[in-house]
Amino acid sequence: MLADCPEEVCEDHSLDDRISTVEEDTWTMFFDGAVNLSGSGTGAVLISPNGQHYPVAAKLMFPCTNNIAEYEACILGLQATIEMEVSKPKVFGDSTLIILQTVGKWKTRDAKLVPYHDYLEELVGKFQDVSFEYLPKIHNQFADALATLSSMLQVTEGLKVEPLKIEVLTRQAHCMTILKNPTGNPGIMTS
Template sequence: MDPITYVFESPFILGRIAKWQVIVSQCDIVYMTRKAVKGSMIADLLAENPIKDYEALDFKFSDKYINAVGDDVEGIDDMCEMYFDRVVNLSDNGIGIVLVAPDGKHFSITVKLRFGCTNNVAKYEACMSGLQTAIEMMMRKLEVHGDSAPIIYQVKGEWQTKDPKLILYKKYLLKLIKEFEEISFTHLCRDKNQFTDALATLAVMTQMEEGQIMQEYPPRVSRNKRRMIRRLALGYFPSGKILYKRTSNGELLRCTNAKEVRRILFETHEGNCATHSNGYMMAKQILRRDYFWTTLEKDCIEHFRKYHKWQIYANKINVPPYQLYNLVSPWPFAMCGIEVICLINLKASNGHRFILVAIDYFTKWVEAISYAHITQNTFLKFFKNNIICRYGLPGEIVTDKANNLNGPKIQKLCAQYKI
């Protein structure tokens, strides 16, 4: 034992150690057991070897360099931000939108327009797509930023809209604005909107065949479920035949099928460099190896519980497999349990190899006699001489379903004495 622990925690100390305890107790010292040592060793090493000219990292992303995407957030009451831009050239048209949640998560959206349009029409399409996505994500307060002066000032009412095509877009945009509790539009210069411009450029560079379905829902899916599927799909990124899951810090995790899941679970738990860790630690190790599937933690726990050595050395579960009922005995010998102890080797000198035992549930009194064979007549003789004649008639008898303990003679006796 640690001597310091012994001085502080031992209730009975004699001699010189007791004197030390009295002296130390005057200083109001509280002893706490040291926990993990690994983390403190790393901290001590870093403290002893400081880095010269160290500058703290700035984790706040500016509007110019947005480089993080994340999962969906529902029911957002705080102020959110939206950035939109478009790209119109001779080859194709595309738009890019970035939604920023209050906690710093970024949601990037790219759309390729399959119809010819002007520059202003593409800007209206980008703004409307961003507002529709914000409504689906249940963003109630929004700040809209864009580098298109006509769109911003026309929506704010400072400029007039004379183009017949843009009048319809403006009406629909004003209809979407009414879905928000608070919304504002801010004009940005092009230098502060480079990330959405890059997304729109990527949308234009994407090659799509005519008639190719990019969004397909399962059959017989309601409108609300389709909206939920679209929100969940924002957290995934397809690349060829491989599907990736986006994390909150922008990292991509490879989604696997059932065959790969079994191999990953085996290698993580029982492979060459595995540590036979529990289910929760297995899930964290798999995520660090950039793999993901929806039932990751559940599958890790089930695989860990099926491990043979875990079943042997695990903590015992002191819960019965079925519900237990209390047997209440109101007075002594009102309820007796009678059982036969199995065949005993070697047999006694008188040839007895069985023991018939009766136990009272109230006083725990035991009556036991040995016999060479246990028959119904033997049971009746034992019951009359050792139970009825000594302690009176019991109210209940508890036995197993053996024939020698539940035969017709015994049932006749119970019916005669109403047991």
């Protein structure tokens, strides 16, 4: 069983099995919300069938709870998915509340969350097929990082940053310098 995973969410097969069973024409979406002393933000990442990542994030400029930030993140990701004309997304999030309310295992009782749940259901109706699955926060790091980043930034309205490029570096930057031999003597090199 997965750590921090409610019994009604977890299944006998592993997380890797659930994520790797995504069909060829199915996109995946990961979402997360963040509320901290610096503010609130959302993050979602859409992953195409060929592995291309499309991150989206938003700074929330209104007071909200963590559950509202989670709903905002899921909605942001679904809206981006609709804009990209994806018909069959598989949605993953680390919010037990959002996942279980969306799949109908829990009722939405908090009056502040009812409009979010209703709007999310409206968005769900725009897809040919969509599924929602819980996954532990440790497996939701990209969306979590986007949400945390957007919550902490002090941004002005209308700011748009794209694209977000993240590279994997296997060498230290200084290792890429070309060594010069000013004297022509072997063994005396300077950078």
